[in-house]
Amino acid sequence: MSNSIGEKFQITTFGSSHGKAVGAIVDGCPANLELSIEDIQKELDKRKPGTSSVTTPRKEDDEVQILSGIFEGKTDGTPITGVVFNKNQKSKDYSMFKNTPRPSHGDYGWMMKYGNYDYNGGGRGSGRVTIGHVIGGAIAKKLLKTQDIEIISHVTQIGDVKAEPQDFKAIKENIDKNPVRCADLKAAAEMEELILTKKQEGDSVGGIVETIAIGVPEGLGEPVFERLDGDLARILMNIGAVKGVEIGLGFDVVNHTCSEINDAFQIEDDKVITKSNNSGGIIGGMSNGMPIVSRIAVKPTPSISKCQDSVNLERMENEKIEIKGRHDPCICPRVTVVAESSTAIVLADHMIRSGFIHPNNLEKK
């Protein structure tokens, strides 16, 4: 089905930008995980717009309700349903988009594929549906924490401004200190400036978001088709605006010979590790115990205020389109929490699938 992902830890999302609600069902979370509304709300707050200079000033007050799945403060193994009711259902007139798809948005596909498209605010193609991802990710992260797995996503590049690499601890500390969610604070300032410039020009800019997961045991992922790298690539590429995914060295592998980048093994403290981590923690489709590192290419937000060429599908004529409104001049900072959530969902799923977490009850082994 089109709105579910995951095999054992599975999320199904629903809802559209200007419908009654958006949300997610998480099915397959084992019982006995302590879980509160706050665990989910605090993640949703990270993706909320209107919180900084570099995101849309649009306010969305996203309060989540949990309709099922928690009993006496803990999950009970039944599906967990999280819902955010929309408050801006009637905010604006979107009728100019009814027959005129916005360039590089999903509108055209929705119109052709389904025939009955809720074009208000992008409908179910809106970035607002990632609220469902974040609900699922918040629960996944809580579950992974019981196994000492931590995940963090941060911005490493905006336009031509690149951040210097930072260690996990520095990333954790620094990303909340700046609106770009970049761990290199000097680069962060330049990125912010670049975004504001593009915003003033009525344009937008893209970047790169890196995600690191530490504490992942070896042996997650099936080696042929349900590989961990394949599953991560899928869920990350599924995020709107993402046009590329890489693991470890990624596309940089073309600039090296094998002898330069093979990850040699060694024993350290009676454990097998690799001296380098060019593989990004995944070899042969399976985790190898090293940090799992991915990066995604996020395109400039396709909604810009400049006039663009489109077509009227009813009259089958060329037509100009102007997308008024308050858009994100750069979506990367808000994508970080979605990338983090998506990675958490895949890891939680594989932790159960590979027998590290009991499928029904966290207290069983």
Next chain:
Amino acid sequence: MSNSIGEKFQITTFGSSHGKAVGAIVDGCPANLELSIEDIQKELDKRKPGTSSVTTPRKEDDEVQILSGIFEGKTDGTPITGVVFNKNQKSKDYSMFKNTPRPSHGDYGWMMKYGNYDYNGGGRGSGRVTIGHVIGGAIAKKLLKTQDIEIISHVTQIGDVKAEPQDFKAIKENIDKNPVRCADLKAAAEMEELILTKKQEGDSVGGIVETIAIGVPEGLGEPVFERLDGDLARILMNIGAVKGVEIGLGFDVVNHTCSEINDAFQIEDDKVITKSNNSGGIIGGMSNGMPIVSRIAVKPTPSISKCQDSVNLERMENEKIEIKGRHDPCICPRVTVVAESSTAIVLADHMIRSGFIHPNNLEKK
């Protein structure tokens, strides 16, 4: 399950490098597709090693047999089973790898995850299992051809040698003219030279493989989680040695503002097209009727003759490893047919899933 991919057009592969056989079952191919052994054999011949200066001189004489699924020259809707019996089961002593995983190979994961690992020639982690992919891909391509969809993969970069872009027709004509399967013949010669240099150094080199599919109708792919880009990213990242996947502009989106790269619509011959194809034929997770363009980053073959650091897992000691044998100094040329097959499998699956091909019988609409 770990060895199947696809929902309606599904392939399940089996077998290992030095076991009795490798092969695939294709389930869900509609009845009434004309299909012969030659359709499959000619694709397998493209991935066969020992055919040129830049691949391993190892000979593998891969003859496919079809055990089921064809009746009177056409598919009959039942599972199609293709098998290649291995001829080199006893060729060599691999016992030095029993407890000593090769760096940047899957060995370590297999050993830790399953405990009973057929280490001969990489077992099921061997590139030989892509015979299964190619069997599936050959059938998928034949099915797609009935809908005028064509797919081609070619090498666009090896090390630092980049090919100039070519059109679809030129790619088709040129890739068989050189061992690198690069459509820019001048670059191809340089690539071949680079590969041979690295081979002499006992090293290997990586590159980029691009895949283009033309004739794909608009509306393939589900817009949230079973997106066409996500499914392509997964199956391509699942190919051993691939560390990055991009669609359309890919990672180059960071170098452009939205106004430079948005794909404006226009009417042409009563059809809606986009003026540019920076999206690579997929927007909002759905195909938009334009050519579908992906690129993968292929790492240097991890088997090299240079001495490397590894560990003995039984004795838990550091240990040197030397991988003797005749390795591919660059796997990219042989990866092209696997990328083509993988793309074909995803497109065939989505053509059925989205109602363009009848799920049971090609003659029904």
Next chain:
Amino acid sequence: MSNSIGEKFQITTFGSSHGKAVGAIVDGCPANLELSIEDIQKELDKRKPGTSSVTTPRKEDDEVQILSGIFEGKTDGTPITGVVFNKNQKSKDYSMFKNTPRPSHGDYGWMMKYGNYDYNGGGRGSGRVTIGHVIGGAIAKKLLKTQDIEIISHVTQIGDVKAEPQDFKAIKENIDKNPVRCADLKAAAEMEELILTKKQEGDSVGGIVETIAIGVPEGLGEPVFERLDGDLARILMNIGAVKGVEIGLGFDVVNHTCSEINDAFQIEDDKVITKSNNSGGIIGGMSNGMPIVSRIAVKPTPSISKCQDSVNLERMENEKIEIKGRHDPCICPRVTVVAESSTAIVLADHMIRSGFIHPNNLEKK
């Protein structure tokens, strides 16, 4: 996952008896199906208790809300979310069941499997979760109606009282005329009397519910493992209290030889039909165009007011249990709508899977 069923037309249900809400997401319903809240509410009203002498006098005022999936009065291809908020969350003290499972209820399994069991009113094991089935079934029935498929379930036996066979039209007319939902009005009166007698004795009684679907085209169901009879058997056996499922003649096949019961073919009005329908419309796992007939054995409601033997799982001691409250003395009448819904879900799913209904858009062919 445990809370989803269906491949293309898929429902995922959530919620528990005394939690905040119960409901369902229907994913995969094609766009452009006219659908209103009333379409769902009228089916829910059929399963509502407190409406007759033979059901529990407990009142449940089940008003459904639709949170997503409908745009301008029609489905839009996105997931349809139906929710019923519970009103009796704090009605009663159920703490005596915390460690003492009720005999022949699911309690024991829930406790052992998940460890954290919401024992209030049976939690997610309550019959109340069939609200999710009925939401899904209501949408499935509306979809099937566009293809002239109609489904009806009726009671054919309660205890030892058996109904005389009736034709489809009579069943439709008669079942709303009596609280037992039996089409033979004379038998219905006897059934009602039997139920009321058992109720007075503090006991309960079971029966048989038959479901007939007419208008189903030939060729639904895959012939080996995703057979139509297998999928119907599963979804019907999944209904709580069901202990047997049969198709066509069912267990009565043992009383006949082949020559007595084989369904001979004949041409009628240029169509192929069978002279008899002992197969119940399914042969070789596929529908054959004849009415699809199934029957389920429904056990007596396991909640009775008589004192029963149980155990205290905390103290690991034998313990008596008395289940106070207002129970259904016979659940068969209310099961009819669940059987109808379940059958509709399977048929809708297979109509899409076999290419009779377009997977995305009802207006496409």
Next chain:
Amino acid sequence: MSNSIGEKFQITTFGSSHGKAVGAIVDGCPANLELSIEDIQKELDKRKPGTSSVTTPRKEDDEVQILSGIFEGKTDGTPITGVVFNKNQKSKDYSMFKNTPRPSHGDYGWMMKYGNYDYNGGGRGSGRVTIGHVIGGAIAKKLLKTQDIEIISHVTQIGDVKAEPQDFKAIKENIDKNPVRCADLKAAAEMEELILTKKQEGDSVGGIVETIAIGVPEGLGEPVFERLDGDLARILMNIGAVKGVEIGLGFDVVNHTCSEINDAFQIEDDKVITKSNNSGGIIGGMSNGMPIVSRIAVKPTPSISKCQDSVNLERMENEKIEIKGRHDPCICPRVTVVAESSTAIVLADHMIRSGFIHPNNLEKK
């Protein structure tokens, strides 16, 4: 897909009666299970025809080969492929069935659904495809044996001859002593006589096959849709010729009130058991630790030598049909091993899914 069943322990079968081969891939069997060809061959020998007075005298010499999945005498976690090459590919002329479907066989459905039907010996609709089930079942049984789970199927009724109930030990001992595979030896003799009488009349007869699984722990099966009873009902109803499935008391529940049949709990040897097992080991969709008991209604073999009414689909005319050949006058004895296999497949799958068996490696916990 139509030819796979199971989630974690999954079998995919292929092949047809008169094609090159029939077989199965078992994917998801954990590594380190000792497995030999003999483990599979001995189960196949039980379903082989031509071994007694009451089965077809047709000889099928079904020798299995294993193409993958075993390394050094143990499974290695990769897919296990079992193949039986057909020897009678050209045995007979079946062309009279090309356009004339046999009554109460799957032929008609295959013809209408797929358009290209291998009508030789029933093609993939033949009982011969259950060789795939038995390959899967043999591996499942071996896996279950490591957990002290045992499964046995036996005939309890043929026509109007009913067997007296026997205990598990007696069933195991007695079923190999008579060709009917009935544990009540006196009834077995009467059954044999009845079958031979029907055979002489050119007719056939059906019966009931019961399956008992002992040693199954509590907590297999998900309580809503992937219930153990639902999954068993599906796989058993999927067996050709089966028209009814029941668990525990089954259809007999209508003859009892709740107070007569509820399974009261008690403590015995510090374990919770139920005093009776009317539920057949499954309550609320989950196993409860008691023996799992199912029964299936098997119709008389639809192939009989008597002349029957059919139609010619090409000419759209009524046409008589005579099915020459050596048919099973009663398929029940041979169905026992298929029921046993099917039950084993479901139980093995759920043992992994519910965390009782490690998904990758039998030696891990």
